Amino acid sequence: xxxxxxxxxxxxxxxxxxxxxxxxxxxxxxxxxxxxxxxxxxxxxxxxxxxxxxxxxxxxxxxxxxxxxxxxxxxxxxxxxxxxxxxxxxxxxxxxxxxxxxxxxxxxxxxxxxxxxxxxxxxxxxxxxxxxxxxxxxxxxxxxxxxxxxxxxxxxxxxxxxxxxxxxxxxxxxxxxxxxxxxxxxxxxxxxxxxxxxxxxxxxxxxxxxxxxxxxxxxxxxxxxxxxxxxxxxxxxxxxxxxxxxxxxxxxxxxxxxxxxxxxxxxxxxxxxxxxxxxxxxxxxxxxxxxxxxxxxxxxxxxxxxxxxxxxxxxxxxxxxxxxxxxxxxxxxxxxxxxxxxxxxxxxxxxxxxxxxxxxxxxxxxxxxxxxxxxxxxxxxxxxxxxxxxxxxxxxxxxxxxxxxxxxxxxxxxxxxxxxxxxxxxxxxxxxxxxxxxxxxxxxxxxxxxxxxxxxxxxxxxxx
Amino acid sequence: xxxxxxxxxxxxxxxxxxxxxxxxxxxxxxxxxxxxxxxxxxxxxxxxxxxxxxxxxxxxxxxxxxxxxxxxxxxxxxxxxxxxxxxxxxxxxxxxxxxxxxxxxxxxxxxxxxxxxxxxxxxxxxxxxxxxxxxxxxxxxxxxxxxxxxxxxxxxxxxxxxxxxxxxxxxxxxxxxxxxxxxxxxxxxxxxxxxxxxxxxxxxxxxxxxxxxxxxxxxxxxxxxxxxxxxxxxxxxxxxxxxxxxxxxxxxxxxxxxxxxxxxxxxxxxxxxxxxxxxxxxxxxxxxxxxxxxxxxxxxxxxxxxxxxxxxxxxxxxxxxxxxxxxxxxxxxxxxxxxxxxxxxxxxxxxxxxxxxxxxxxxxxxxxxxxxxxxxxxxxxxxxxxxxxxxxxxxxxxxxxxxxxxxxxxxxxxxxxxxxxxxxxxxxxxxxxxxxxxxxxxxxxxxxxxxxxxxxxxxxxxxx
Numbered sequence: 001x002x003x004x005x006x007x008x009x010x011x012x013x014x015x016x017x018x019x020x021x022x023x024x025x026x027x028x029x030x031x032x033x034x035x036x037x038x039x040x041x042x043x044x045x046x047x048x049x050x051x052x053x054x055x056x057x058x059x060x061x062x063x064x065x066x067x068x069x070x071x072x073x074x075x076x077x078x079x080x081x082x083x084x085x086x087x088x089x090x091x092x093x094x095x096x097x098x099x100x101x102x103x104x105x106x107x108x109x110x111x112x113x114x115x116x117x118x119x120x121x122x123x124x125x126x127x128x129x130x131x132x133x134x135x136x137x138x139x140x141x142x143x144x145x146x147x148x149x150x151x152x153x154x155x156x157x158x159x160x161x162x163x164x165x166x167x168x169x170x171x172x173x174x175x176x177x178x179x180x181x182x183x184x185x186x187x188x189x190x191x192x193x194x195x196x197x198x199x200x201x202x203x204x205x206x207x208x209x210x211x212x213x214x215x216x217x218x219x220x221x222x223x224x225x226x227x228x229x230x231x232x233x234x235x236x237x238x239x240x241x242x243x244x245x246x247x248x249x250x251x252x253x254x255x256x257x258x259x260x261x262x263x264x265x266x267x268x269x270x271x272x273x274x275x276x277x278x279x280x281x282x283x284x285x286x287x288x289x290x291x292x293x294x295x296x297x298x299x300x301x302x303x304x305x306x307x308x309x310x311x312x313x314x315x316x317x318x319x320x321x322x323x324x325x326x327x328x329x330x331x332x333x334x335x336x337x338x339x340x341x342x343x344x345x346x347x348x349x350x351x352x353x354x355x356x357x358x359x360x361x362x363x364x365x366x367x368x369x370x371x372x373x374x375x376x377x378x379x380x381x382x383x384x385x386x387x388x389x390x391x392x393x394x395x396x397x398x399x400x401x402x403x404x405x406x407x408x409x410x411x412x413x414x415x416x417x418x419x420x421x422x423x424x425x426x427x428x429x430x431x432x433x434x435x436x437x438x439x440x441x442x443x444x445x446x447x448x449x450x451x452x453x454x455x456x457x458x459x460x461x462x463x464x
Numbered sequence: 465x466x467x468x469x470x471x472x473x474x475x476x477x478x479x480x481x482x483x484x485x486x487x488x489x490x491x492x493x494x495x496x497x498x499x500x501x502x503x504x505x506x507x508x509x510x511x512x513x514x515x516x517x518x519x520x521x522x523x524x525x526x527x528x529x530x531x532x533x534x535x536x537x538x539x540x541x542x543x544x545x546x547x548x549x550x551x552x553x554x555x556x557x558x559x560x561x562x563x564x565x566x567x568x569x570x571x572x573x574x575x576x577x578x579x580x581x582x583x584x585x586x587x588x589x590x591x592x593x594x595x596x597x598x599x600x601x602x603x604x605x606x607x608x609x610x611x612x613x614x615x616x617x618x619x620x621x622x623x624x625x626x627x628x629x630x631x632x633x634x635x636x637x638x639x640x641x642x643x644x645x646x647x648x649x650x651x652x653x654x655x656x657x658x659x660x661x662x663x664x665x666x667x668x669x670x671x672x673x674x675x676x677x678x679x680x681x682x683x684x685x686x687x688x689x690x691x692x693x694x695x696x697x698x699x700x701x702x703x704x705x706x707x708x709x710x711x712x713x714x715x716x717x718x719x720x721x722x723x724x725x726x727x728x729x730x731x732x733x734x735x736x737x738x739x740x741x742x743x744x745x746x747x748x749x750x751x752x753x754x755x756x757x758x759x760x761x762x763x764x765x766x767x768x769x770x771x772x773x774x775x776x777x778x779x780x781x782x783x784x785x786x787x788x789x790x791x792x793x794x795x796x797x798x799x800x801x802x803x804x805x806x807x808x809x810x811x812x813x814x815x816x817x818x819x820x821x822x823x824x825x826x827x828x829x830x831x832x833x834x835x836x837x838x839x840x841x842x843x844x845x846x847x848x849x850x851x852x853x854x855x856x857x858x859x860x861x862x863x864x865x866x867x868x869x870x871x872x873x874x875x876x877x878x879x880x881x882x883x884x885x886x887x888x889x890x891x892x893x894x895x896x897x898x899x900x901x902x903x904x905x906x907x908x909x910x911x912x913x914x915x916x917x918x919x920x921x922x923x924x925x926x927x928x
Contacts, residue, residue, distance in 0.1 A: 337642070
């Protein structure tokens with residue numbers, strides 16, 4: 001600490017450390033100003049200044065005639081008007097809707113993936129068969145370690161091309177991006193912590209937080225991306241140890257955060273000592289001329305999670321995580337939650353990446369998605385009632401639609417659509433409350449044809 | 465509550481409920497006998513009787529001149545002389561030893577598996593290739609749900625043959641038995657809970673408990689199996705919400721619990737409201753005439769976990785869990801920790817089981833393991849110093865060896881052996897303290913030949 005730091009800042013720093021480390025848990029009464037003054041050999045006024053500083057930071061609260069107490073996290077969050085997720089079961093309807101999501105139906109506009117023909121499954125299948133034929137003994141070998149080295153090499157090489165300087169020793173191959181996110185959260189947080197998420201956000205993230213006993217702090221997110229002012233308020237409220245961000249081709253909003261906003265997001269995280277967990281699973285599906293940089297390219301403190309499920313093979317279940325200084329903790333958690341990731345799928349992907357077909361394939365998939373998204377978007381604007389708002393995605397598979405006021409609840413729309421064999425993702429799944437009940441998400445990944453067009457018309461009709 | 469329940473029992477029940485629900489956390493001072501008496505409109509003597517009853521149950525403790533306090537879990541466990549695992553990093557040497565375990569060496573006596581030739585990898589490889597050839601589009605389909613239905617059918621059918629009446633709706637296919645155990649623990653426990661484990665036990669279980677913030681309560685386990693008296697004492701001490709048991713062909717002791725002991729274990733779990741999580745991964749490798757029943761065959765409250773890693777293919781990473789009334793919670797946890805298990809490996813195993821080659825293969829693998837175990841055991845008894853104790857396993861891959869007093873620490877033996885290219889599993893990994901530093905585990909799965917015999921002689925020499 002520099003010598004010029006005011007004394008009351010030094011005392012505040014000291015208390016803040018004790019509070020943040022959990023040594024002084026929420027609700028603890030702090031020493032009186034008199035005691036603090038004695039302990040630090042300062043005047044009572046200086047001690048009071050230190051406490052007032054922490055009060056401004058919402059870390060402590062004054063209780064009339066009683067003294068200063070460590071704020072409870074809940075109060076801290078409430079004071080900035082952001083409602084943390086109560087760690088409670090989902091409502092019954094949400095459970096039902098989630099369990100139906102992704103189950104077969106005629107027109108599959110519910111998830112964020114394409115039909116098998118969108119992916120190089122034949123080539124991958126051939127590679128897989130060759131690998132098994134060449135050496136079926138891999139099936140008989142115990143799997144250990146952090147992943148198949150040639151695959152790690154390919155990931156490091158590709159990440160370098162889009163600005164990330166990864167180290168293969170920090171890389172861990174997982175059973176998909178969901179496992180990557182769950183491991184990152186478990187490495188960084190403890191039950192009861194707050195985790196800031198974009199709102200709306202991918203519903204599995206909300207369920208994951210609930211299942212880990214974490215509190216979702218939902219930060220409003222618009223066409224301009226996450227609201228950084230609201231985020232700062234929430235972080236200043238305390239109790240937030242991680243931020244999950246889908247900064248490129250966000251699910252469900254389709255937004256790619258501009259570089260300036262990415263830098264500000266990183267600055268905020270560092271300032272308030274929260275770790276950014278980046279879900280970059282849609283980064284490779286961008287529609288721009290240049291691949292957008294992940295947050296990780298701008299700060300090596302970001303934990304980068306991704307997978308091959310959105311670009312190569314949704315059914316192969318191979319993801320990865322670059323854990324930086326948390327990588328050994330993350331490896332240990334992986335070892336005790338699923339031991340290791342099987343080798344053949346990793347080897348097939350490594351071979352696909354090595355032989356260079358990936359870039360060619362990416363170009364194709366990006367063009368296809370951009371076209372399908374644009375057609376579906378036009379059809380929605382044409383058929384849905386005036387005042388319907390449709391996102392304009394910068395990548396990925398999905399559109400986020402906001403209905404005009406006084407139309408259907410999308411909970412209801414979900415049920416009605418399902419009866420007609422049309423799957424959609426209703427808005428209430430993307431938040432912990434009703435705030436998006438007038439929104440829903442559509443998947444453009446399954447192609448554009450007469451049937452899909454008819455489905456859009458049917459949905460529009462239901463809304464009217 | 466029945467009218468004939470004595471008043472002091474009623475008061476004790478009332479307090480017990482508040483304590484067990486967490487309303488009165490460990491360390492809380494209980495109301496004085498006078499207050500309790502007033503509150504329940506009974507005599508002070510009756511109130512005191514209630515507190516004494518809870519004291520006998522180790523739920524509360526009297527502090528001289530101060531009153532009664534809710535026992536801290538640590539104290540409860542200490543009072544029965546069982547040391548719960550401090551949730552702390554492993555010691556540095558243990559981390560190193562664990563990370564080396566399973567890495568290639570000349571003579572692999574460290575893990576609990578066989579060479580690839582022990583498994584039907586050729587046949588599985590052909591099935592896998594056929595499946596991919598027939599329909600590579602599975603690689604392109606998003607995977608959801610609790611598993612490949614034909615595989616579930618086969619598991620239900622086989623489990624029925626050894627006495628378990630599973631319902632395919634409670635079954636979930638996992639990425640191996642480690643994932644099954646982790647999901648079961650997460651469904652049942654909360655951080656800080658105690659979990660009773662056999663001691664010695666499989667080291668990944670101890671790491672898993674640490675990574676989940678759970679406390680290992682290590683129950684002495686001998687040739688006769690888990691010490692049920694010690695287990696009851698520990699359960700009576702409170703704070704234990706689950707029991708992990710490898711009741712068939714235990715790892716590392718090789719013990720199969722007799723049916724009477726299994727029934728008593730189940731009775732204890734039910735009496736003290738702890739859930740048994742059974743790891744039956746070695747059940748199919750038994751050396752007896754009849755397949756031993758899992759605990760689950762004797763009580764449908766047991767959560768049964770297993771995999772195909774010890775019988776079919778260590779590298780395929782397919783396990784399963786029958787979660788009974790916890791199955792929907794377990795499915796939700798699986799969804800948010802690794803989404804779903806990939807289909808091809810499941811389909812290949814299902815086909816292998818369906819075509820009936822599994823029983824034939826099991827007979828072969830059991831005979832092979834029994835022979836290798838018996839030869840290795842004889843060699844150890846011949847070459848090791850007098851007073852060396854060797855387990856006599858009822859199934860599985862491993863021998864558990866206890867050295868005579870005043871010989872080598874097996875931490876040291878591990879290092880020495882490794883230098884000669886021999887992998888062993890040192891005893892300290894199987895407990896949270898030094899109690900097994902004179903023991904180690906050897907794997908007989910890699911065949912019996914001159915090289916292995918020489919390795920046993922080398923180890924014997926090192927010990928002397």
